[in-house]
Amino acid sequence: MSIALDSPAATAEAPAQRYESGRWQRLARPALGIVVPVTLALAWELAVWAGWSNGRLVPPPSRVFATIVELARSGELTKHVTTTLFRVAAGFGFGVIAGTLLGAVSGYWGIARRLLDPTVQALRAIPSIAWVPLFILWLGIFETSKVALIAVGVFFPVYLGVMGAILSVDRKIVEVGRTFRLSGPAMIRRILLPAVLPAYVVALRVGLGLGWMFVVAAEFMGASEGLGYLLIDGQQLGKPAQILAAITIFALLGKTTDWLIERLTAPLLRWQDAFRPGGDS
Amino acid sequence: MLSLDKVGKTYPNGVHALESFNARIPQGEIVAIIGGSGCGKSTLLRAVAGLDRASTGTIRVDDIAITAPHEKIGIIFQEPRLLPWLNVADNIGFGLADLPAAARRDKVAQALARVGLSDKAKAWPRELSGGQAQRVAIARALVPQPEVLLLDEPFSALDAFTRRDLQDHLLDLWADTRPTLILVTHDVDEAVVLADRVLVMRPRPGRLFAEIDVGLARPRDRASSLFDAVKKRVLTALDRSLDRDLPDAAPAEAVGAWW
Numbered sequence: 275m276s277i278a279l280d281s282p283a284a285t286a287e288a289p290a291q292r293y294e295s296g297r298w299q300r301l302a303r304p305a306l307g308i309v310v311p312v313t314l315a316l317a318w319e320l321a322v323w324a325g326w327s328n329g330r331l332v333p334p335p336s337r338v339f340a341t342i343v344e345l346a347r348s349g350e351l352t353k354h355v356t357t358t359l360f361r362v363a364a365g366f367g368f369g370v371i372a373g374t375l376l377g378a379v380s381g382y383w384g385i386a387r388r389l390l391d392p393t394v395q396a397l398r399a400i401p402s403i404a405w406v407p408l409f410i411l412w413l414g415i416f417e418t419s420k421v422a423l424i425a426v427g428v429f430f431p432v433y434l435g436v437m438g439a440i441l442s443v444d445r446k447i448v449e450v451g452r453t454f455r456l457s458g459p460a461m462i463r464r465i466l467l468p469a470v471l472p473a474y475v476v477a478l479r480v481g482l483g484l485g486w487m488f489v490v491a492a493e494f495m496g497a498s499e500g501l502g503y504l505l506i507d508g509q510q511l512g513k514p515a516q517i518l519a520a521i522t523i524f525a526l527l528g529k530t531t532d533w534l535i536e537r538l539t540a541p542l543l544r545w546q547d548a549f550r551p552g553g554d555s
Numbered sequence: 556m557l558s559l560d561k562v563g564k565t566y567p568n569g570v571h572a573l574e575s576f577n578a579r580i581p582q583g584e585i586v587a588i589i590g591g592s593g594c595g596k597s598t599l600l601r602a603v604a605g606l607d608r609a610s611t612g613t614i615r616v617d618d619i620a621i622t623a624p625h626e627k628i629g630i631i632f633q634e635p636r637l638l639p640w641l642n643v644a645d646n647i648g649f650g651l652a653d654l655p656a657a658a659r660r661d662k663v664a665q666a667l668a669r670v671g672l673s674d675k676a677k678a679w680p681r682e683l684s685g686g687q688a689q690r691v692a693i694a695r696a697l698v699p700q701p702e703v704l705l706l707d708e709p710f711s712a713l714d715a716f717t718r719r720d721l722q723d724h725l726l727d728l729w730a731d732t733r734p735t736l737i738l739v740t741h742d743v744d745e746a747v748v749l750a751d752r753v754l755v756m757r758p759r760p761g762r763l764f765a766e767i768d769v770g771l772a773r774p775r776d777r778a779s780s781l782f783d784a785v786k787k788r789v790l791t792a793l794d795r796s797l798d799r800d801l802p803d804a805a806p807a808e809a810v811g812a813w814w
Binding site for chain 1: 623624630634636
């Protein structure tokens with residue numbers, strides 16, 4: 275008798291439970307990523323608060339946060355962030371345009387590849403920072419040399435990504451285009467471009483990552499504003515909280531811009547049949 | 556009429572894949588080409604499709620010499636080769652880009668209904684089973700209404716049930732517009748179920764070895780004794796085509812037994 279009474283209750287509970295677990299997955303799973311940094315930050319905050327460390331060289335999160343707030347209130351933060359963002363955007367733009375054009379030419383025409391690729395690969399072997407003195411001599415110490423350095427950093431991954439993607443387009447798919455008698459431009463538009471797109475997005479993301487790396491190098495070489503300047507300034511004036519504030523903002527901006535690329539291109543890549551470890555979320 | 560006149564192919568690496576192949580195939584006939592590996596059957600099909608040029612001889616469809624892909628000729632490959640970034644409907648309409656959008660939509664909708672995939676119009680290729688994907692490939696090739704449809708082992712990657720299903724389905728579709736079908740296959744059953752005529756080829760270099768008229772009424776009963784008899788004739792021819800002692804066959808040892 276008791277079994278008969280229990281079982282309907284158990285079945286009624288099941289859907290609610292499934293709903294709960296669905297919500298858990300939607301909200302909590304992304305949150306999993308911030309568990310480790312938040313725990314570390316809290317632990318350090320606690321250590322300084324308890325007096326186990328004076329936190330002078332490694333300021334606690336609260337002091338870093340206060341520095342950010344202070345910079346924001348004085349309007350300095352906006353100035354530094356917009357300056358750095360402009361440099362990255364300009365360098366990324368030029369680097370992507372050049373990398374895409376040359377990569378496409380090298381990928382599409384064998385002659386161009388044999389002509390251009392060895393030179394580009396040789397230039398790629400030079401650590402990009404080595405260009406700094408030359409760029410300063412050629413382009414001056416202001417914006418142009420900085421943007422040029424960032425563009426060089428962005429150029430190579432984009433060039434390689436585009437060329438590699440074109441070279442690895444499936445011959446069988448190209449043959450489908452041939453059987454339907456696509457003209458050269460139609461073949462590019464209807465077969466090559468979509469086939470290359472996933473690898474291109476990856477190349478853009480790698481390029482952007484390098485752009486953020488190189489903006490710091492560029493701003494180390496004599497800038498009066500920008501987040502890289504904040505870093506140097508913090509070092510010279512012994513303000514570790516300011517350095518950590520700048521690093522935190524770099525992390526936030528880098529992550530946000532990367533997320534933007536991912537988001538903007540996601541609708542174009544919905545067709546992909548990719549391996550998604552740990553579920554698609 | 557599809558006519559092949561002394562069609563031969565030697566690849567740049569010196570492999571003599573096909574030698575002086577002759578055939579006349581009237582409009583609407585179904586021809587199966589069967590033979591051991593290296594007999595040049597795929598080479599032949601790719602030459603007719605205009606994907607590779609024959610080294611010698613001429614291929615004509617209604618007196619048009621074929622040297623490049625032509626609108627009168629469609630091809631279905633062993634793999635569906637759907638474009639993964641287009642949904643099913645757009646894949647089927649891929650060859651209709653010149654048509655106004657409304658006309659294209661109508662044709663695609665008809666084709667989808669005809670292959671029984673109307674509910675999959677918006678699906679991505681990755682969401683289809685192997686058999687469904689090959690149906691889409693068939694629809695894509697048939698939608699521009701080619702006069703000649705080439706099939707390169709189209710069902711060999713499918714399981715036995717799906718294969719039979721698609722063989723019957725292909726015949727249904729063929730009956731709509733009656734294009735010439737040229738089917739390359741490894742499967743004797745498939746050749747005898749589908750074809751009016753079976754061409755048996757022999758390897759090294761590839762050439763025509765035997766020609767068998769199937770002469771069975773459709774629909775064909777795969778279990779009938781008449782069917783079996785034809786199958787036996789094809790199998791015998793196939794066996795003999797692979798017999799290395801036959802005059803003018805290249806020595807099989809050429810492949811090289813190192814012991």
